[in-house]
Amino acid sequence: ATIADLDPDAVNAARVRFVEYLTKNERDVGRHEEIVRDAAAWDVATLLNKARITKQGQITRSALLLLGRDEAAHFLSPVDAKISWVLRDGTNMTLDSQQFGMPMLLTTDRVFRRVRNLSIERMPDGTLVPSVLPQYDAWVIRGALHNCIAHQDFRLGGKINLVEHPDRLVFANLGQFIPGSVEWMLEHQSPPEHYRNQWLIDGMIRLRMIDQVGSGIRRMYETQRKRFFPLPDFLIDNTNSALPRVEVTIRGQVLDVNYSQALMRRADLDLRTVLLLDRVQKQQPVDAEALKSLRSLKLIEGRAPKIIVSAQVADWAGQKARYIHNRGVDDDYLCRLVVDYITKYGQANRKDLDELLLPKMADVLNAEQKAHKLRNLMQGMRRDGLVRREGPRSAGVWRLAEK
Incomplete structure (x- = not known):
């Protein structure tokens, strides 16, 4: 060349x-x-x-x-020098896709422009006027893409993937995560002793694509925290010797506005503690020692596996009702989902309602409690004249009530 x-x-x-x-x-x-x-x-x-x-x-x-x-x-064969962008809907169905090739210095901006970075509203503390901000921070998107390029194991012949869902972006690249864990990177705030693609990284540093001191991952976490969004999720698969991979999920869905702002603005909570608390909210695994630390700070309550953020945290934001629901949505919202579904498809059976509503209910409810809540919801909608049931209880369907 x-x-x-x-x-x-x-x-x-x-x-x-x-x-x-x-x-x-x-x-x-x-x-x-x-x-x-x-x-x-x-x-x-x-x-x-x-x-x-x-x-x-x-x-x-x-x-x-x-x-x-x-x-x-x-000239790079067998390297697959591409970034694949895929757009999926809420049911994981592919709506659109595009492959982007070299030069990567310009390609990441082209990929960035394909992401539907919608505007959302949040209510700042002490105001009645919502502020508008993009669903995703531009630096975080570009930073994640540049990290994928810098740390891709090109010997494995795979491409970099960015999958866009309605509420999150998922970045994936092939190769072992050399530091071993994200926690190590956050605690040490320094680069590893060696990189897989050292010459590539040296060039990317000088082209200002990645950070010089290895603090890119921490900056992603801090940026999400300052925006009062969920923290990034890293899925590291170093066990697959043939195709090890790293997957990063950036969520663009706000936690409860007041709740998030109060939680993220606690001056006495360091980033490691916020990371652990974020995992509790997402019902992700947290080891016993970390749970002990959170419990000593009175940040969590309950017994495994139903550990939840404690009322103390919810009280900071004045959101006791939301705490009790443990981030479950209210009944009015569930009713609207049912009405919208039946309006579109004409009817809904029990399986349809399970798939539509159960994922939206509070994580703290078990399967039996969710089923009971669903029955009560539908009976309440029937009594209110919104829907009617046709057929036997076990095999019937629900339709909109005639006006």
């Missing part, structure tokens, strides 16, 4: 970003103009050598991956 196999737009973008990197790391502001002037005079070969994209003028695999034309991907 030669410089002619590089994308001109990507090379121009690399020049801009590398100059930003140089000026950002030069404390003497008086030298910034000199740096910009010198960089403008570099030819492409000099630029790429200085940015550690090429080696002594030779095109590297990193240079092709980050700056190469898409048609030059054959």
Whole structure:
């Protein structure tokens, strides 16, 4: 491969970003103009050598991956140099998809523009006017994509995936998670001793795609925390020797507004404690020692497996009713779901109602309690003249009541 196999737009973008990197790391502001002037005079070969994209003028695999034309991907064979974006609905059905190839320096922005980053409202403390913010933070999306590129094990021949659901984004790349655990990264706030793709990472640092001091993961957590959103979820599969993978889920669904703000603004809670409490809210596994720590802080109550966030946390936000429901939705919302479903499909049997409503009910309820709640809900809707049942109790269907 030669410089002619590089994308001109990507090379121009690399020049801009590398100059930003140089000026950002030069404390003497008086030298910034000199740096910009010198960089403008570099030819492409000099630029790429200085940015550690090429080696002594030779095109590297990193240079092709980050700056190469898409048609030059054959030089990297058998590497599958692509990012796959998939859009799915609430039932996990695929609605749309697209494959994005090289150059990765520009591709991540193209992928970012495909994400439906909807505007949502939240109510700040002490105000009556909601503020509007995007469902996902732009830096978090780009940061997750750049991490996937930097840490992909390209020897395995797989591509990077981004699956967009209505309430979350799921990023996945192949390769072992070298630090071993996210907790290690959050606690040490420093990069591992070695990386899988060291030359690639050196270049990405100089193109300002990833952080220089290994704090990218922590910044993702802190950003979600400051936005009062659920923290990222890492699923690390290092046990599959053939295809180890790392999956990161970024949720774009707000926890209860006041509840989230009060929880995240507790000055005495460090990030590790917030991480553990976040897992409790999501009903994710928490080890006994961590539960003991949370219980000593009076942040949780209950017995395994029904550990819940304690009333003390809920009281901070004045949301006792929401605490009692343990994040279950109210009956009015469930009724609206039933009416909307029957309006669309004409009827609903028991299986339809189970699939529609049971996942929406409070996590603290067991299967029997959820079934009892569902029966009471439908009988209440029948008494209110909203629905009617046709057929026997076990095999009947529900339809909208005639007006």
